[in-house]
Amino acid sequence: MTSKIIERKFRKFFNIPKKGENYEFRSGLVSQYADERKDTIQRVIAAMTTGKDVSALFPDVLKNIATHDLEQKKLVYLYLMNYAKTHPELVILATNTFIRDTEDPNPLIRSLAIRTMGCIRVDKMVDYMAIPLKRTLKDDNPYVRKTAVICVAKLFELNPTVCMEQGFLEYLLELVEDSNQMVVANSVAALLEISKKTQKNVFKIDDQILNKLLSTLNECSEWGRVSILSSLLEYDANNLSDVHNIIEKISPQLQHENPAVVLSTIKVLIKQLNKLPSNESNNVLNRLSSPLCSLLNTSPEIQFVALKNIRILLEKYPTILDKELRAFFIKYNDPLYLKLEKIELMTRIANEENCMLLLSELREYSMEFDIDLVNRAIQGIGQIAVKIQKCSKKAVEILYELFINKGEFVVEEIVVVIQNILRRYPTEYISNVITVIADLRFDDLNRSESLTSYMWILSEYPREIPHLEDKLNVIVENFDEFESTVQSAALSLVVKISLSRPTPNTPHLLQTILNKATQDVENVDVRDKAYLYWRLLSTDDKKLQEEIILAKLPILNSAIETFTPGLLEELVNDLGNLSSVFYKPASSFIKLDGSDSFFTSSELQNKKLEELQQIAKNEIVSNAVKADNLLDLDDDDNNEDDENNNAGGLLGGDNSGDILNELNDLFSGLNTTSGTTNNSSSAASNNLLSILGGFDSATASPSPKPAPFQNSDSSNKKPGNDDILNLF
């Protein structure tokens, strides 16, 4: 026994942990030194962040909330906030503390409390929140009001009906007229959030509000501006003077340093455009070009979305960036996705004046080594050759030069581009491009896109191709291995040649390919096409055959993809949004919010508050047991020892002996909290352990048994423990 006492003293002296991390935390949290308590809370938060479940420490952490040290209070709130989302039933235990803190003289604490309350996602919370929320919405301090305003949106998400019944929406609308800019901006943001949730506009802007918003715009923080500007998007100005007013007031925001403000401003301006006479709307459009370019003065990620959005605008207003080509030149350090996007935009900006400059730039890119970039550059050269006749000659020269210098590296893309050029200029450049095609063997090509282009060129210009028949032979021979699009092209090729340039061998080739296509091919389209050709060729009407099979394609006007008008309108409205990045309407890939299956605590939703509290207490206790038992299986001796120690060394303070009682004390009423904190703080954890320790060592079973918690009677305890309890 003496040796054990020495050992214990020894441990105490060197502060050797006895019970693992949780024990350490717990004793730290109830330490008599404020610094140690604070430090421990920080370590608890660190443990929480790394994914450890420290919810068992809940009661001990909560004890530390009654402090004048703002820093410590904030830390405790941090802990609570974290569990507010995942374990709302735990945080509900602290409701009383929250309500008390919303009346604290310090505005920071008032807003902390109301903010945390809003995070507890349990339906019943609404009843408790209503009164403090109303109070904080009318707080003298704007910082509290701006926090409370957002809480209304949180409340709405939780329970829209109660929120409406209690008239919180009216509160919000009132606060839009607040004197503080931050409160105004957050009210607007909250209203927008609610509108989005309900799918209808709960924030109707009238003249008065409009003026208020426009005048607040200049004063508020960058994010406030974003909120206000997005609310203006919903406003439909019905007379020209309003439109002028809006444009005049918000245009200066184009010069704001925050790109989000700039893009939001652009959105609102564009919304006004179709309400203006055309000369005025052109003036507004002219103002947009330099701010749009300024969006490229940002980190690559932001640039990426900016470029995607500029592409949408360019399609709606093609001349908007006519003079700004240089801003889109590629930088050596740009990530690949940015480079590709920039080329995309440059080909769209290209016009008669800048096309030569652009061509030489694209030529540089096509000399790079990244195959994706090179291919995109070549494609770009083709696109502007088709778009602008003036530079097509130069473009073809560049393509030819590339082919000579880089050969097989670029040939696949060049073939595709040549097809487009021939479709746009059927005769002008044959002599240049045909050299590329003429010597090409079909082994050189792998991509199905290039193969189909190659075959199309063969079929249209058979006269120019030497050894045509050999090439056809190879194609027919390999027919089975092609993808179906290539098969389809091969079929057309052979049929066309057999009509336009028949040789003694073509009927044989024709027969072979038709047989293969109708018998061996599984793809329905290719089969059907083959049957159609076969039927047609079986007729005697040579003229009809030629008319159908040798029909020329219409001249290609553009090799640049465009949106459908409907989609374009939708995308212009959604600038900056997810849909503007993926070029799809939001409705096509976002599920509407109806079925909200994500709700983390749905099963807890309908429980009564008392039930929840009970659940929470059980959870805390069982967590505590689990944690300690699992960690310290081999510590049974110590436990016993420890408990004896407690028995011997008990002084006046250690009276509780039962964590459940203590929890009840802690949470049952406001008044008792501080008292309990004082007289039980140091003993609480030890006592729990001693009960369990004794219990465990008696039964030698590591698994936690529920018995002690349902009934706090001492029936399971050793006589020695009874004594302790009987002392009081």
Place this chain on the structure above:
Amino acid sequence: MASIVAFLDSKARLLLLRDYKGDIPVSVIDEFPLLLLKQEQGLNNSSEPIIYSNGISYTFIQNDGIYTVGISKCDVNVFTILVFLSKLNDALIKHFKKLNEFSIKDNYSIIYELLDEMMDFGIPQITDDLVLKDYITQQSITFEKLISNVSNSATSTHRKIKQSKQDRRAPPTTITNQISWRKEGLKYKKNEAYLDVIESIDMLINSRGQMLTSEIYGKIKLKSYLSGMPELQLGLNEKFINSGLNSIKGLTSDNINNESITKSSIEVEDVKFHQCVQLEKFENDKIITFIPPDGECDLITYRVHSDILKPLFLIEYKFKNHSNTRLEIMVKVRANFKNKISANKVEIRIPVPEEIDSPKFHYQKGKLKYLPDENTLRWKFHKIEGGKEYVMIAELMLLSLVSESELKQFRKIPLNIKFEMQGFVTSGLQVRYLKIHEPHLNYNSYPYVRYITRSGDNYEIRSSNV
């Protein structure tokens, strides 16, 4: 807006996460590494910053191996989220000097605290680090701070007489008064303001010495240590103001038939003001007036485009390849400006192939060093005076394995120059005056102005092709 904001390390493992809305299960972050991997494979290791999968969108930025991710559910404004995330990163970097795995792990609770102030329920609140500093109660831990604590060196450069030790019983006034970027009751013994006009030039020059693109990124940086709520007015030269206003109004020199604009004039574009500047006043009255934030800010940023700008350095850059075993690189640099002016801290970075052997250099001036890690030769000058010309020839032995295409590949990397010149800026911007007026205190103050021209990140010379 964003429902969840998370930080992940370079292997996309979760470091810290803040759930703002609770409408998405936190576990969705576990999907992120896989989605990222999938996308990177498709796109040559560079991933577009938005991934959409299964109704959830991941919007992220990368910074020094840290992914900052915003996760959301509906069709949200991803542009705003990206801007917010990058401002969030900026704020953290300001706090911890560096944003990396360690600075995050050392500062969990302060990051939570920051996250709480910066966003609420997915709505961005305050991201200005000067304002944020007033809200944060905890001290951040950085290596530098630890060191300075130990060595106890009190070399703080701040000249505040009374570091107004915040009374934590009230939120900082910055949020509650009309001006959200400056707190009341500041006091300095000396009232000083420094203006730095800094222009960074990006230029791309081809092997024949022709300028392909050039862009000047300018900013006027204000450092102010002024008491009270001073109102400042900045006067700039007329030409700059007019050009700036024209660009704001979307008028280019083409559609102005004004004789004051001649062909050789500079065009100022993208004029951006710090939020403290009264934008309307500038547009209507051409006056730049503002109440500055305390300390440092970028008051004005702008871009200047000029076709008539001449390269400040003319560079001849040539290769000679001796049958893929030996390579000769010749670089001739000529300072293309008047001999009264000189450029400081000139640094020329010449790319070389990977793994070269026994490089030999011949040069007249400066210091030349081979940096194997970066595959570059660094040629440094303390100073180059106008009109001077220097030549360097490097002989490199190549490993016999080097293939033709590898050689070509390194030659696509442009040569980069860095330099700094004091006393003038190329755009011709001039500060005429800085009036400082504090209505209540009426003190005298001393504005200082400096002009600096330097290279941007991309002052580059392309090598010749083939």
